[in-house]
Amino acid sequence: MHRVxxxxxxxxxxxxxxxxxxxxxxxxxxxxPRYAFSVCTEQPGSVATYAGYDMxxxxxxxxxxxxxxxxxxxxxxxxxTPSPAVTRSLQHAHDRGARxxxxxxxxxxxxxxxxxxxxxxxxxxxxxxxxxxxxxxxEVDRDVLYxxxxxxxTSAGAGAGIDLCLHLVRTDHGAGYAAQVAxxxxxxxxxxxxxxxxxxPPHPTQIDGSLAPLLEWATERLGEPLTVEDLAARAAVSTxxxxxxxxxxxxxxxxxWLLAQRIAAARELLxxxxxxxxxxxxxxxxxxxTNLRRRFLRAxxxxxxxxxxxxxxxxx
Numbered sequence: 001m002h003r004v005x006x007x008x009x010x011x012x013x014x015x016x017x018x019x020x021x022x023x024x025x026x027x028x029x030x031x032x033p034r035y036a037f038s039v040c041t042e043q044p045g046s047v048a049t050y051a052g053y054d055m056x057x058x059x060x061x062x063x064x065x066x067x068x069x070x071x072x073x074x075x076x077x078x079x080x081t082p083s084p085a086v087t088r089s090l091q092h093a094h095d096r097g098a099r100x101x102x103x104x105x106x107x108x109x110x111x112x113x114x115x116x117x118x119x120x121x122x123x124x125x126x127x128x129x130x131x132x133x134x135x136x137x138x139e140v141d142r143d144v145l146y147x148x149x150x151x152x153x154t155s156a157g158a159g160a161g162i163d164l165c166l167h168l169v170r171t172d173h174g175a176g177y178a179a180q181v182a183x184x185x186x187x188x189x190x191x192x193x194x195x196x197x198x199x200x201p202p203h204p205t206q207i208d209g210s211l212a213p214l215l216e217w218a219t220e221r222l223g224e225p226l227t228v229e230d231l232a233a234r235a236a237v238s239t240x241x242x243x244x245x246x247x248x249x250x251x252x253x254x255x256x257w258l259l260a261q262r263i264a265a266a267r268e269l270l271x272x273x274x275x276x277x278x279x280x281x282x283x284x285x286x287x288x289x290t291n292l293r294r295r296f297l298r299a300x301x302x303x304x305x306x307x308x309x310x311x312x313x314x315x316x
Contacts, residue, residue: 001035006073009047013049013104013158014049023162028184068099071101072110105124223283259299262286
């Protein structure tokens with residue numbers, strides 16, 4: 001039996017812990033058990049949760065010494081530095097060959113332990129900048145649902161923890177066994193794309209009067225074949241000056257901004273309308289379904305069709 005030990009920390013997110021417990025800790029009729037799941041904490045006893053109740057955890061950090069996989073199901077608040085005892089326990093587990101896994105903000109605990117230095121890792125898209133800023137030695141990937149290096153693995157937001165856990169089951173025991181577990185959870189064994197498809201489209205927050213009218217003008221004309229030169233002409237500046245203003249205020253160039261608005265508009269139409277993908281592409285100025293698919297895949301890691309199936313709502 002492969003021992004999975006979750007290291008919880010008050011206040012604990014119950015969903016992230018539940019993701020791990022559902023995959024590794026539940027006995028399922030007709031599916032042979034392959035994992036032994038338990039929970040530990042630095043100070044055994046009552047552990048507060050974000051769900052409004054406390055849970056009793058009886059095992060301390062010594063439980064990590066017998067773990068084949070150590071899993072950190074979130075670490076909140078992210079500003080809180082793990083104690084030296086927690087950091088040492090994580091480092092020791094890694095040094096002796098245990099697999100370290102984080103769900104969502106649990107990546108911050110692994111980063112404090114130094115096991116992510118020089119490696120690609122991920123966390124919730126809303127925390128990615130914070131992780132990158134505080135731990136510059138970590139290569140933060142904002143796009144993916146999870147990153148697995150074999151000995152260390154990190155997942156994006158809470159729901160992506162299920163994706164990572166099922167991936168680890170597939171790695172440990174094969175696709176057939178993982179499919180059985182996923183089917184019992186009424187979950188797909190593997191989700192398409194990355195986490196950016198679940199992030200809200202960006203909204204600029206620091207736009208001064210020199211740029212705001214141009215952005216509004218362009219947003220109303222996304223279906224037209226606008227170019228960076230068109231934007232510069234509308235603003236009565238050179239393309240170089242326009243690029244500098246965009247970079248200063250939005251952090252990206254005008255061409256990137258224009259494409260991002262078209263992708264955002266396409267997302268809205270895919271979610272709320274019955275328009276064919278070809279029509280959506282023309283409506284947002286991307287000319288063809290083929291071009292939209294290519295741009296969509298590059299930006300969000302999934303196809304327009306897959307995105308629509310995941311996020312379709314009844315049009316008003």
